[in-house]
Amino acid sequence: MPTSRTAIIAGNWKMNYGPQKASEFTMEIMPSLGQLMRSYPRILCLLCPPAISLSSVREVVDAMPAPRIELGAQNMYYEEKGAFTGEIAPAMVKELCTSVILGHSERRTYFGETDELVNKKARAAFAHRLRPIICIGENLEQFESGSTQEVIRTQIQGSLAGFTPEQAARAVIAYEPIWAIGTGKAATAEQAGLVVHFIREQYSEMYGTEAGDAVRILYGGSVTSENIAEFIAHPDIDGALVGGASLKPDFVEIVRKTIDVIKG
Numbered sequence: 198m199p200t201s202r203t204a205i206i207a208g209n210w211k212m213n214y215g216p217q218k219a220s221e222f223t224m225e226i227m228p229s230l231g232q233l234m235r236s237y238p239r240i241l242c243l244l245c246p247p248a249i250s251l252s253s254v255r256e257v258v259d260a261m262p263a264p265r266i267e268l269g270a271q272n273m274y275y276e277e278k279g280a281f282t283g284e285i286a287p288a289m290v291k292e293l294c295t296s297v298i299l300g301h302s303e304r305r306t307y308f309g310e311t312d313e314l315v316n317k318k319a320r321a322a323f324a325h326r327l328r329p330i331i332c333i334g335e336n337l338e339q340f341e342s343g344s345t346q347e348v349i350r351t352q353i354q355g356s357l358a359g360f361t362p363e364q365a366a367r368a369v370i371a372y373e374p375i376w377a378i379g380t381g382k383a384a385t386a387e388q389a390g391l392v393v394h395f396i397r398e399q400y401s402e403m404y405g406t407e408a409g410d411a412v413r414i415l416y417g418g419s420v421t422s423e424n425i426a427e428f429i430a431h432p433d434i435d436g437a438l439v440g441g442a443s444l445k446p447d448f449v450e451i452v453r454k455t456i457d458v459i460k461g
């Protein structure tokens with residue numbers, strides 16, 4: 198990644214760690230994570246536990262303050278409040294988080310989320326000054342049939358429809374090829390980099406060249422401390438959305454190696 202952008206390492210805990218376990222795990226990683234974050238400024242770290250555990254993680258992070266360690270929600274609804282059983286509203290997320298993951302492939306696959314819905318949620322995020330992390334990516338069949346670019350183009354145009362240039366600049370994109378998620382078979386940095394570069398081109402077409410250069414784009418899919426360095430070394434990739442490895446102290450190693458690569 199170039200020096201003009203800030204790295205982001207986000208840990209998506211998915212449906213793991215209730216309030217008690219989330220608190221214990223955060224206490225376990227915060228001393229070393231905090232030390233790392235104090236050592237280098239050009240990186241943002243996001244912890245994204247399940248919604249029910251956000252408060253307990255918030256308490257630990259507040260008690261062990263360190264710069265640029267923020268919380269993110271894994272999802273939210275777009276309505277302000279009301280009779281939407283089981284959902285959480287943007288203002289509720291905003292009380293504890295700076296960011297929200299939207300349109301994760303697991304939301305799209307298991308809960309039928311569409312680009313249109315992701316777009317509504319992203320607009321609600323902007324309205325509440327939350328940073329949306331918008332996930333896109335192709336499945337194995339689409340990858341093997343060579344339709345990755347077409348899928349990505351459709352997802353970008355649908356999920357980002359009607360964004361102003363300012364909103365587009367605040368959004369973070371996470372490219373997650375579905376075939377690499379939770380499989381232990383990460384894309385190569387070269388494979389991921391080609392798609393991420395394509396996303397930058399789409400951004401440039403929609404919002405101008407500067408926007409294409411400035412937008413922060415993460416890679417996600419079987420990222421560990423063993424392979425993070427090659428992704429961060431790629432000029433188009435700005436960080437990672439980490440699933441399984443974010444549930445272990447390996448997450449701190451991922452942050453450490455990211456800093457090592459950026460520092461050079």
Ligand SMILES: O=C[C@H](O)COP(=O)(O)O
Nearest residue numbers: 209378379418419440441
């Ligand atoms: O949100 C994270 C991604 O789905 C990647 O998950 P993973 O690192 O377990 O493959």
